[in-house]
Amino acid sequence: MSDLTIRATTQLNQIANGIGRLLLSPLGSLPAFFGAVVVAIVTGILMLIAFKYTSHQSAMKKIRSGIKAELLALSLFKDSIAVSLGSQWRIVAGALKSILVSLIPIACMIVPVTLLLGQLSLWWQARPLQVGEDTVITLNLAGNEKSSWPEVDLEPSPAVQTNVGPVRIRSKRSICWNLQALEPGYHNLVFHVDGQNVEKQLAVGQHPMRTSIQRPAWNWTDVVLYPAEPPFDPKSPVKSIEIQYPPSSGWATGTQSWLIFWFIGSTIVAFCFRGVFKVTL
Numbered sequence: 001m002s003d004l005t006i007r008a009t010t011q012l013n014q015i016a017n018g019i020g021r022l023l024l025s026p027l028g029s030l031p032a033f034f035g036a037v038v039v040a041i042v043t044g045i046l047m048l049i050a051f052k053y054t055s056h057q058s059a060m061k062k063i064r065s066g067i068k069a070e071l072l073a074l075s076l077f078k079d080s081i082a083v084s085l086g087s088q089w090r091i092v093a094g095a096l097k098s099i100l101v102s103l104i105p106i107a108c109m110i111v112p113v114t115l116l117l118g119q120l121s122l123w124w125q126a127r128p129l130q131v132g133e134d135t136v137i138t139l140n141l142a143g144n145e146k147s148s149w150p151e152v153d154l155e156p157s158p159a160v161q162t163n164v165g166p167v168r169i170r171s172k173r174s175i176c177w178n179l180q181a182l183e184p185g186y187h188n189l190v191f192h193v194d195g196q197n198v199e200k201q202l203a204v205g206q207h208p209m210r211t212s213i214q215r216p217a218w219n220w221t222d223v224v225l226y227p228a229e230p231p232f233d234p235k236s237p238v239k240s241i242e243i244q245y246p247p248s249s250g251w252a253t254g255t256q257s258w259l260i261f262w263f264i265g266s267t268i269v270a271f272c273f274r275g276v277f278k279v280t281l
Helices: 003-028 032-054 057-076 081-124 220-225 258-273
Strands: 134-141 152-154 160-169 174-181 185-193 196-204 238-243
Touching: 003 032, 003 081, 003 220, 032 081, 032 258, 057 081, 081 220, 081 258, 134 185, 152 160, 185 238, 196 238
Parallel strands: none
Antiparallel strands: 134 174, 134 238, 152 185, 160 174, 185 196
């Protein structure tokens, strides 16, 4: 992706972060399952309304009526091969038309939905560290194997204690520390890299919190997947910084299941409320 695309995505992430902190902050005080259900209901209804006003509803209704008529013809004239084949073909054609008509609302929703998923991942992709828990933080340097190694150190902080490190992995141009969390809350870890200060967010607490797994590299995919912090400039000596947070547990908000739960839940909500909002899907 071009630099312009990455910069635009970074700006959108900043807007989404502001809205996400405001609207999703109650997730920190709600039971995990209840919070996931509320998010699925609200987003399902919002996407349904967005679909209604960005789609050609009259065309959708006409296509659906045509498909229903052909299904009725199949049941009434099931002994006629010619009628059955014709009805089946028109059903397939109607389904294809329905998909084409739906492309416009899908295109309209793809950016806000992507930003929403990025915000939800900050809450459910991992859980925060707990006081006394250890983790590994990895600073990845820019350049290649022949590039010189800058002076790098982690500024002391009352929030963490360094158990091991820094450990240099020359083949990967990475520097690792084993840290122990000491204080609950949101903290900024400060690294000194050849006289420059770079920061990485750290979340410590018992309850759900926004956890930024990675401060991303100058890469569009990473910027989309890790929206909480700005990416490192391509001229920066640092490529990215990662924290190994423990995975979230639970089938509604677990690391491996939250996205599936959200997708299925919001889809069911949209279908259940389509009559209430008079939306043809």
